[in-house]
Amino acid sequence: MAQQYQVLARKWRPQQFDDVVGQEHVTTTLKNAIGQNRLAHAYLFVGPRGxxxxxxxxxxxxxxxxxxGPTATPCDKCDNCLEITEGRSLDVxxxxxxxxxxxEQVRELRDxxxxxxxxxxxxxxxxxxxxxxxxxxxxxxLKTLEEPPAHVKFIFATTEPQKVLPTILSRCQRFDLRRIPAxxxxxxxxxxxxxxxxxxxxxxxxxxxxGAEGGLRDAESTLDQxxxxCGNKIAEADVLSVFGLVAHDRIAALTDAVLDGQTTKALQVLKDLDDAGKDLQRLATDLLDHFRNLLVVTLGAEGVASLQLPESEMELLAAQAKRTDSDAVLRIIDALAAAEGRLxxxxxxxxxxxxxxxKAVKARDMVGIDGLLKKLNELKSGLQSSPRMGDVSIAKVASVAPPTRIREATPANSPATIEEAWAYALEHLGKVTPLAKSYLVGTRxxxxxxxxxxxxxxxxxADRKEFADHPRNIExxxxxxxxxxxxDVALKFEVGEVSTAPAPKAAAASPAKLGAPAKATPPAKMNVDDFKNDPLIKKALEIFKGTIVEVRK
Ligand SMILES: [Zn+2]
Structure with a gap:
């Protein structure tokens, strides 16, 4: 007699607790309960289908x-076992x-x-x-559950436990089965x-x-199909074409393009996939999943084990994680998630x-204000050793009060000395752009x-000259x-010996108050343009290949 075709899910259905894939937390507890003869009357298995x-x-x-029995390892040979396996046991x-x-069946049950x-x-x-x-x-x-005869056991299963009556829930021992890791x-x-x-x-x-998203039965029937x-030789392309999925190397390519800031390449990959009739909604979900996994990897060792991904995918993620950081990935995820919902x-x-x-590419480039502050402070400490520099923080720059015109009136009697005029000019500059002023500390x-x-x-x-010597500052x-x-005076910066004592310290103390911090006049506000045009910010953006999206107050 020819063997009847059996679907894989049925053919390879687990017959022992140890064969159940990915639910050890449940099967171990059940085995222990059987071993210790601590059996409940009713059990509830909760979890998604398949x-x-x-x-x-x-x-x-x-x-x-x-x-x-009761035994944690049924023999699979006795009549009872065989009948249950074949679904013809009168007792089950x-x-x-x-x-x-x-x-009808519940009525029969009751009878x-x-x-x-x-x-x-x-x-x-x-x-x-x-x-x-x-x-x-x-x-x-419920009637039966309230007073079950000693020989009766109930095993309930549900995908939606919240819809099960509380009176039933309360009489069951509950087990939550998980989606199965890829x-x-x-x-x-x-x-x-x-x-x-x-x-x-x-x-x-x-x-x-x-494609199975944690459902083993779906995965098995996919393999069946x-x-x-395809017969007995199956390649990735077959899987993708049958299910409209996008090859993982395309997801990887999209991710690479975003991480490397290659907008054109990213759009090209998208175009190719769209032209090939791929499901873009599904692609968005897969891409987000990938970035989510990447986030876990960038965050470090702890979560990585929980990903439980195939080795090839882990290798890819590890390589990509080296080229980015969790902040950037988070911003990219934000950008993609917003679109996924609307897609x-x-x-x-x-x-x-x-x-x-x-947006995702741009999000990658954004430097968070914390990161910006940190990097700028690093930059500054590299540029400048004056302790005063620490006083001028970007936080101040970004949060100071509205612009005020500096005192209009000059002493009417006589023109100022050039030192006085320079000190005044510096003070004024400091109110417009404190950063620019800070480069001029120690000048003479x-x-x-x-x-x-x-x-x-x-x-x-000398390196400060480069930052300070900017047409806008000069103006x-x-x-x-x-x-x-x-x-009318033209201003010219030079590098050269400054005759009087060592620059920064002496400068602060000198009569001309060169390099002294702005007095207690209301600090000037820096608007987005000022912020963008500030040479230090420019340098920072150059270094980070960044763009300013907003200046927060
Ligand atoms: Zn048996």
């Missing part, structure tokens, strides 16, 4: 009714709460529950999707493929696992997705040659000088 609730229930039934009644005859089991030790009622039972059926069931699904499918003599590569298995489509309703998914990718007026005022940087601080300084000196 992860082993009913399989576990059947194994449990065998464990209870095996001739050697399976009821599908979702089917119409639920009421027969008093009778002793036919062959085994227990009468076992397995009720799947128990939350779907009608109120009528529930009530009938690496365990891959491992399990690999074993099945081997036994079925099907050649299938790891990428293909990983793709199936990805693939064998039906479903978008008229043009492609356009929305494109915008999301561009060298002299006025014609109408060119020469200001010198001590060679020790502000010249205006102040003109105001004070009552003549």
């Amino acid at each position: 992860i082993g609730k009913t399989s576990t229930a059947r194994i449990f039934a065998k464990a209870l009714n095996c001739v050697k 009644l399976e009821i599908d709460g979702a089917s119409n005859n639920g009421v 027969t529950v008093r009778y002793a089991p036919a062959r085994g030790k227990f009468k076992i009622y397995i009720i799947d999707e128990v939350h779907m039972l009608t109120t009528q059926a529930f009530n009938a069931l 690496n365990l699904i891959v491992k399990h499918l690999k074993e099945i493929a081997k036994k079925e003599k099907v050649a299938i590569d790891d990428d293909a298995l990983a793709a199936i696992a990805r 693939l064998i039906a489509f 479903r309703y978008a008229l043009s998914k492609r356009v929305l997705f494109e915008i999301a990718l561009v 007026v060298f002299g006025l040659k014609g109408n060119v005022l020469v200001v010198r940087f001590d060679p020790e601080f 502000i300084l010249q205006a102040s000088l003109k105001e004070k000196l009552r003549m």
Whole structure:
């Protein structure tokens, strides 16, 4: 007699607690309870579909009714075991709460529950999707549950525990079954493929696992369909084309493009996938999943083990994590998640997705204010050794009060000395851009040659000249000088020996108050443009290849 075709999920259904994939926390507890003979009257298995609730229930039934039972390892050979495996045991009644005859079956249950089991030790009622039972059926069931005969066991399963009546919940011992990690699904499918003599590569298995989203039964039926489509040789492309999934290397390519700031490349990958008819909603979810995993990896060792991903994916994530950090990944996730939610309703998914990718690339480039402060302080401490520098923090810059015009009036009697004029100009500059002023700490007026005022940087601080020598700064300084000196003055910076004592310290104490911090006048506000144009910020942006998105107050 030719062997009848059996779907893989049924053919390879676990027959022992130890064969149940990914639910050790449940099966171990059940084995222990059996071993210690601490059995409850009713059990409730909770969890999404296709992860082993009913399989576990059947194994449990065998464990209870095996001739050697109750035993944690049913023999699978005695009549009781065989009948339960084949679904024809008179002592094990399976009821599908979702089917119409639920009421009928529960009525039958109520009528027969008093009778002793036919062959085994227990009468076992397995009720799947128990939350779907009608109120009528529930009530009938409850009556029995309240005073169950000693020989009766109930095993309920549900995908929606919140819909199960509290009066039933309270009478059950509850077990929560988990979605099965992708690496365990891959491992399990690999074993099945081997036994079925099907050649299938790891990428293909990983793709199936990805599509199954933690459901082993879905993964098994996917493999079933693939064998039906492709015969006994299956590649990743087969899996993807059958299920409209996107190859993981495309997800990786999109991720790489975002991480490397290659907007054009990212858009090209998207275009190719869209042209190939891929499901963009699904792609968004997969891409987000990938970035979420990447986040876990960038955060460090602790969470990584919990990812339980196939090895090839872990390697990819590790390589990508080296090129980014958790802050950047978080910002990218924000950008993508915002789009994922709206994608479903978008008229043009492609356009929305494109915008999301561009935003994600930009999000990568953003430097958080904390990071900016830290880096700027690092920059500054590299630039400058004056202790005063620490006083001018970006926090101040970003949070200071509105601009105020500095005192308009100059002493009417006589023009100021060039030192006084320079001090005044510096003070004014400090109110407009404190950072720019800070570069000029330790400079000295060298002299006025014609109408060119020469200001010198001590060679020790030569690098500050580069930051300070900016047309905008010069313009502000010249205006102040003109105001004070009552003549047009061109300003010129030089690097050279400053004749009087060592620059920064002496400067602060000198009569001209060179380099002294701004007096207690209201600090100037720095608006976004000022902030952007500040040479230090510019330098910082250059270093980080960043763009300013907003200046927070
Ligand atoms: Zn047995």
